[in-house]
Amino acid sequence: MARDYDLFVIGAGSGGVRAARRAAEAGARVAIAESDRVGGTCVIRGCVPKKLLVYASHFREDFEDSAGYGWSVGPATFDWPTLIANKDKEIARLESVYRANLAKAGVELLETRAALDGPHSVKLESVGSTVTADRILIATGSRPNPHRALKGHELCITSNEAFHLDRLPQKIIIEGGGYIAVEFAGIFHGLGVDTTIVYRGREVLSRFDMDLRRLFHAECQNKGIRIICHEVLTKVERQADGRLRGELMGGGVEANADEIMLAVGRVPNVEGLGLESVGISLDKRGGIPVDDYSQTSVDHIWAIGDVTNRMQLTPVAIHEAMCFIDTVFHDRPTKPDYDCVATAVFAQPEIGTVGLTEDVARERCKNLDIYKTAFRPLKGTLTGRSDRMLLKLVVDADTDRVLGAHVIGPGAGEMGQLLAIPVKMGATKADFDATMAVHPTAAEEFVTFSAPTERVRGGKTLAA
Numbered sequence: 068m069a070r071d072y073d074l075f076v077i078g079a080g081s082g083g084v085r086a087a088r089r090a091a092e093a094g095a096r097v098a099i100a101e102s103d104r105v106g107g108t109c110v111i112r113g114c115v116p117k118k119l120l121v122y123a124s125h126f127r128e129d130f131e132d133s134a135g136y137g138w139s140v141g142p143a144t145f146d147w148p149t150l151i152a153n154k155d156k157e158i159a160r161l162e163s164v165y166r167a168n169l170a171k172a173g174v175e176l177l178e179t180r181a182a183l184d185g186p187h188s189v190k191l192e193s194v195g196s197t198v199t200a201d202r203i204l205i206a207t208g209s210r211p212n213p214h215r216a217l218k219g220h221e222l223c224i225t226s227n228e229a230f231h232l233d234r235l236p237q238k239i240i241i242e243g244g245g246y247i248a249v250e251f252a253g254i255f256h257g258l259g260v261d262t263t264i265v266y267r268g269r270e271v272l273s274r275f276d277m278d279l280r281r282l283f284h285a286e287c288q289n290k291g292i293r294i295i296c297h298e299v300l301t302k303v304e305r306q307a308d309g310r311l312r313g314e315l316m317g318g319g320v321e322a323n324a325d326e327i328m329l330a331v332g333r334v335p336n337v338e339g340l341g342l343e344s345v346g347i348s349l350d351k352r353g354g355i356p357v358d359d360y361s362q363t364s365v366d367h368i369w370a371i372g373d374v375t376n377r378m379q380l381t382p383v384a385i386h387e388a389m390c391f392i393d394t395v396f397h398d399r400p401t402k403p404d405y406d407c408v409a410t411a412v413f414a415q416p417e418i419g420t421v422g423l424t425e426d427v428a429r430e431r432c433k434n435l436d437i438y439k440t441a442f443r444p445l446k447g448t449l450t451g452r453s454d455r456m457l458l459k460l461v462v463d464a465d466t467d468r469v470l471g472a473h474v475i476g477p478g479a480g481e482m483g484q485l486l487a488i489p490v491k492m493g494a495t496k497a498d499f500d501a502t503m504a505v506h507p508t509a510a511e512e513f514v515t516f517s518a519p520t521e522r523v524r525g526g527k528t529l530a531a
């Protein structure tokens with residue numbers, strides 16, 4: 068008996084929408100279920116609204132800096148409700164574009180929560196009916212870890228709520244040291260909020276190059292963001308005056324915060340998905356295990372994006388969707404490629420990075436050349452701002468191949484994207500050197516490094 072659809076996608080976020088559209092364009096009968104807003108985390112409560120808030124948070128320094136260039140700007144005031152309303156308008160516009168694109172491709176959008184209901188069957192919860200499909204793709208994403216072990220966690224916000232606060236807090240404590248924690252710290256601090264980060268590790272932004280992490284910490288402190296490492300919140304309570312008080316493990320107290328934001332990781336959306344009805348069990352981190360082609364343990368069920376706990380980034384979810392389409396609908400088995408995925412941290416200062424950190428390169432290669440430079444960007448010379456930026460190349464001394472490129476400072480995110488091309492292609496330091504500089508830019512330092520700042524030979528660091 069013919070089933071209702073060739074493909075049923077659960078979750079209309081970055082990965083699900085791309086897969087649904089491409090499958091429909093390939094001639095498949097496709098439906099997609101969404102329990103919230105179309106566009107998913109990235110569009111509705113992630114990358115896009117975050118970047119808009121990041122832009123907003125830069126103006127304070129821009130106004131201050133303009134004086135050194137001869138401008139006098141009257142007293143600047145900021146209105147949080149205006150920012151949030153304008154941001155919401157843009158997000159609504161984007162959501163309608165996503166809806167229109169699904170309709171144009173011929174994908175049927177079902178605005179309901181969906182769950183597996185046996186092999187080839189999906190239950191549409193708000194309608195109460197069940198549909199059938201030859202193939203099912205789970206793309207339900209992830210959500211902030213609510214950190215239930217923390218006493219008083221229900222008084223805290225996560226990134227979801229941070230986008231919709233009625234008013235801007237005067238003081239915020241952010242627990243976490245990942246990119247979401249530091250990006251929101253930059254946003255709130257830039258908008259004038261007294262901001263403290265509490266992080267359990269020895270330095271924020273683990274997995275990034277240590278030189279970047281150190282400079283990032285120092286620059287944040289210079290700007291006035293407090294970072295407390297080796298600490299965790301053990302209790303949050305509401306005080307008589309309505310403000311929050313957070314107790315630290317070390318016995319200290321972070322008192323009188325208007326908001327405490329938890330940014331302690333994200334958990335895959337698997338609850339109530341009916342995975343047990345088809346015999347799919349979860350991995351140790353609560354994600355859906357898949358093979359190299361994003362197929363689950365069940366033949367006709369695939370999973371992509373954050374719900375699989377591989378690399379929680381929008382372009383990765385989209386790439387996994389494209390590989391799924393090639394594999395399943397174009398008969399071209401394609402594994403997602405996770406090598407040299409460039410990323411940015413839109414904090415203040417900004418970070419752009421691709422390839423191996425120095426520490427990881429040291430584990431893999433005996434002989435390395437490290438090139439790095441730290442300086443005050445030209446723009447800062449007239450503003451009096453002391454912010455520094457750092458550019459770094461990690462090079463395999465045996466092959467001359469550039470293994471990693473890292474930058475912190477203005478424009479770092481954009482640089483990271485462009486650096487990803489040569490690094491992914493396997494460019495050598497000689498290729499970088501053969502490239503004419505664009506002058507005057509900060510990025511020109513990447514093609515003008517003359518001698519290594521550090522040599523590693525046989526695993527030992529030699530003086531440069």
Ligand SMILES: Cc1cc2nc3c(=O)[nH]c(=O)nc-3n(C[C@H](O)[C@H](O)[C@H](O)COP(=O)(O)OP(=O)(O)OC[C@H]3O[C@@H](n4cnc5c(N)ncnc54)[C@H](O)[C@@H]3O)c2cc1C
Nearest residue numbers: 078080081082102107108109113181208372373379380381
């Ligand atoms: C604050 C923040 C900032 C971020 N910034 C960046 C960034 O700068 N760059 C970057 O690359 N990534 C960023 N990310 C990560 C990025 O948003 C995610 O990696 C990406 O959205 C994952 O896509 P996905 O398709 O797996 O899931 P999602 O986009 O989350 O989509 C999943 C969808 O499934 C729906 N759903 C869940 N369960 C069901 C169900 N049972 N039935 C029907 N629908 C369901 C959800 O409502 C959701 O719409 C950020 C994330 C956050 C939270």
